Amino acid sequence: MSDAAAAGSRAVLVEGPGRYRLLNRPEPPEPGPGEVRVAVHAAGVCASDREIWDGTRAEGYVRYPVVPGHEWSGTVEATGPGVDPALTGRGTVGEGFRSCQSCDHCRAGRTTLCSAPYQETGFTRPGAFADHLVLPARLLHPLPDGADLTAAALLEPAAVVAAAVLAAAPVPGERIAVVGAGTLGLLAVQLLAACSPAELVTVDPRERPRRLAAGFGATRTVTPGELSGLPAGHDLVVETAGARSSAAEACALARRGGRIVLAGIPAPGADGLDPLLLTVRQLSLATVFGAPSAAWSFAVRAFATGLLDPGPLITHRLPLTGFETAVALVGSGDPAVGKVLLQP
Known part of the structure; x- marks a missing residue:
C-alpha cells in the first residue's frame, strides 16, 4: 500500500x-x-x-x-x-x-x-x-x-475546446475570431493558431487574458467595445465566453456563409440569436456541451506534442x-x- x-x-x-x-x-x-x-x-x-x-x-x-x-x-x-x-x-x-x-x-x-x-x-x-x-x-x-x-x-476544458475545433473544421488561411479569453478561449487560441490562420482575433474585455492570447498566437486582440473597428467578416468564429451578448456578437463577426461554434454556457436571460440574420447570411451554427472521446484524444495528443500548453x-x-x-x-x-x- x-x-x-x-x-x-x-x-x-x-x-x-x-x-x-x-x-x-x-x-x-x-x-x-x-x-x-x-x-x-x-x-x-x-x-x-x-x-x-x-x-x-x-x-x-x-x-x-x-x-x-x-x-x-x-x-x-x-x-x-x-x-x-x-x-x-x-x-x-x-x-x-x-x-x-x-x-x-x-x-x-x-x-x-x-x-x-x-x-x-x-x-x-x-x-x-x-x-x-x-x-x-x-x-x-x-x-x-x-x-x-x-x-x-x-485537459478537460481543453477537450471541450477540441470538440469545438473539430466541429469548426478550420482551414489554413482562414480569418478566425475567438470571443472570450477565459480558460476555454485561451485554449482555443492555442489550437486554432496551430491551424495556420491568416488572422486570429481574440475578443475579451480584460487586459491579462488579451496579453496571454497574443502570446498564444492571436494576431490581434480587442475589447468588445472595439468590435466595430474590425474588418468585416470572419470565416470562422468560436464563442467561449458564455456572456449575455457573446453569442450574438459571434454571429455579427461572421461573414456571409461563415461558420460559428458556440462553446460557452450562457446564463439564463442571454440575448437571443436573430433567425433572420442566420438565414439571410446563411450562417452555419454548431454548439458544444462536453467532449466525446475523439475530442479527448485530440486534446491529449496536442498536449503530448507540445501544441497545447x-x-x-x-x-x-x-x-x-x-x-x-x-x-x-x-x-x-x-x-x-x-x-x-x-x-x-
Whole structure:
C-alpha cells in the first residue's frame, strides 16, 4: 500500500448549496470490476463548481451531496478486476460523462448526447476534489511518461475546446475570431493558431487574458467595445465566453456563409440569436456541451506534442482545505484570477 493510501483519503463533500465538510476516511476507496483508483494530483475549479456551491446549476445536472471536481489529473494507484494492472503508476486524465455505450448516439461516437439519464464525474458521481478518485478504466486517457500533471489538470476544458475545433473544421488561411479569453478561449487560441490562420482575433474585455492570447498566437486582440473597428467578416468564429451578448456578437463577426461554434454556457436571460440574420447570411451554427472521446484524444495528443500548453493559465494552487477560498476566487471577478487548482 502506498504512503497516500496508508494515510487514508480525504474528500470535499458539498452537502447542499453553501454547505460542505471535509471527509476523512481511514481507507481509500477500492476500485471495483472494470475500475481504477487514481491518486489525484490536481483538480481545476471552474464556474460549474461555483454553480454547485451557489445552488444555481440547472436542475438535473447536479445531485447533492456530491464531491465536485471534473477537471483533474493524477496517477493510477490501483486497478480493479478485469483491468490491465500495467496501468498502475501511469499519469492520466479521464472523461467525465458516464455514457451508456449502447444507445444510438453512443454507438455513433456522440457520447455527450447519450440517451441515458445524465451522469458525470463531479456532478452526479464523486469527483476529484479529493485525495482519490474511482472511475471506470474505459474513461482514462493515459499521458506520456514525464508529462506535467499540474498542467494536465486543464485537459478537460481543453477537450471541450477540441470538440469545438473539430466541429469548426478550420482551414489554413482562414480569418478566425475567438470571443472570450477565459480558460476555454485561451485554449482555443492555442489550437486554432496551430491551424495556420491568416488572422486570429481574440475578443475579451480584460487586459491579462488579451496579453496571454497574443502570446498564444492571436494576431490581434480587442475589447468588445472595439468590435466595430474590425474588418468585416470572419470565416470562422468560436464563442467561449458564455456572456449575455457573446453569442450574438459571434454571429455579427461572421461573414456571409461563415461558420460559428458556440462553446460557452450562457446564463439564463442571454440575448437571443436573430433567425433572420442566420438565414439571410446563411450562417452555419454548431454548439458544444462536453467532449466525446475523439475530442479527448485530440486534446491529449496536442498536449503530448507540445501544441497545447495550459500551464500559463494557472494562477492559484490551494490545498483541499482551501476549497471555500478557491470557489470564492473563481466567482470574484478579479482580472488577476486565472485557473484555480486544488492540489491534495
